[in-house]
Amino acid sequence: MVATLDEATEVITPPKAPNPWLAKYDRYLYGLIGLAGFIAVWWAVVQFGYVSDLYLSKPLDVLNAFIDGIADGTLTSEIWPSVQRALVGFASALVAGIALGILVGSVRIFQKLTEPVLLFFRNLSLLALLPVFVVFLGIGEESKIAIVFWACFWPIFVTAVGAVSNVERILLNAARTLGAGRVYIFTRVVLPAAIPGIFPGIRLAAANAFTALVAAELVGGAQGIGIYINNAALRYQTPQMYAGILTLGLIGILVNGVMTAVEWRVTGWQRGLTSK
Template sequence: MSLTIDQSPPIRNALGFRRRSKATKAPTALSETFSTLTIGLPALIAFALLWEVAPRAGWINALFFPPLSRVLATLWEMIMSGQLGEHIGISLQRAAAGFVLAVVIAVPLGLLMGRYSLFEKASDFLVQTLRNTSQFALLPVFILVLGIGEASKIAITFYAAVFFLLINTIVGVKSADPLLIKAARSMGTSDWNMFKKVIFPSAIPSIVAGARLGVKTSLFSVIAAEMLAAQSGIGYLIQHSSLMLETDRMYAGILTLTIIGLLLNYLLVAGERRATHWHSSADSGPN
């Protein structure tokens, strides 16, 4: 009895890529997220129970650290009244305005700095100097120059996000395949088409990664600005409640910010994977 071994070549699709078998199919972002939440759920429940029991048992002063049930009840009241939604909307609008402005400025500038070494050398020292200056240290400057209105808050969110996008765009441009650039140049491709068809597509994964960091930093920066000089927003809600010793409202605001941060994180991770899916597919192309 002889053993026959199938030595036929692997099945490939019309583009020449190997078909991925079901046994080796990569897990989706949704399944990975669900698995992470399932594993971490016991620790989260234990923390919630400790939060509820500690103030009621007298381990912590309930005036400064109210039980979780009271915080959740206050949170629900604020949701039903519409007050919380108004503060959330204002904070997100400010963060979004600063982030969009950062994208508009940082991505084109990063493409130019990454592509033209002379331009990068001329502007790198200024960029590095500004990048290593904390946005929180400059917050009083923004308020003094731009006032306590919307402009200062948008400026701080812009400053917080722009360097993540700029540096990641530069890195993405420099990681473009030199063989593709050389081939495009040999065919007489113009600089505009080089950017559009070769350099920018290669830089997309790095740009998206920078955007993921920039979005979260923009939100956290606008919260800090609202704590210092604002009459609305999640940061104002937290700070004002703290000063008034309305700690249940304060923790409701903090909990809201935590939930928003978690949702943003998972949405950005899913968006990053979706935006860079073609890049990973190309890396596992025909052998």
């Protein structure tokens, strides 16, 4: 079949280039649209009686309860005790998890010896251990910090073991060939190569800190966001209860942002090596 002159000389129009502004900010734009849709569904579910406002408050009522709690101090006074417990437990787990993870990951015999114990405890529910912490440490600060430590330790420890043990042997052999000693290889080769692999565990542990903290504070105590949420639920103060949950979510977003910035800063050398 012979093509006509018009078909042969047809100019193919190239596709339009994407809007550079949309290409740069589309993640945030779609995120805002998704958030707005979630809030709209939330409002409609309560507004049209699908769920009683005794169990689920409207978004505006939750926002007002959050603002009032910040303004009168009833909510802000509960934030710092929780943050303090989370920071102490997380920091302790960070030091212990990285130190023990590097030790176990560096010595193959330790890794083989601890594998069964590691497999058991990493899959053990934290809620099942709450009574154990209470029996040994009571319902004071020690048990709450210990619960946070336990929840944070395992993600850091597991990723540290994996990151150190999976350092490419070609890097170690190259360093040995150049005459590097054990201390130099460990500090200049193993640790820099393992850090990017450890950070996912650190970020997961930071998220676990506040999840475990709420469970720990429900055991008992005088102050804390978990206690605030529980007291509001017992008094049927539904907007205040969800305001406490909103506070936890905002703290989690803030913590994730901080950890992402730290990871970006610490692992910047890797992006330089892998960028085209």
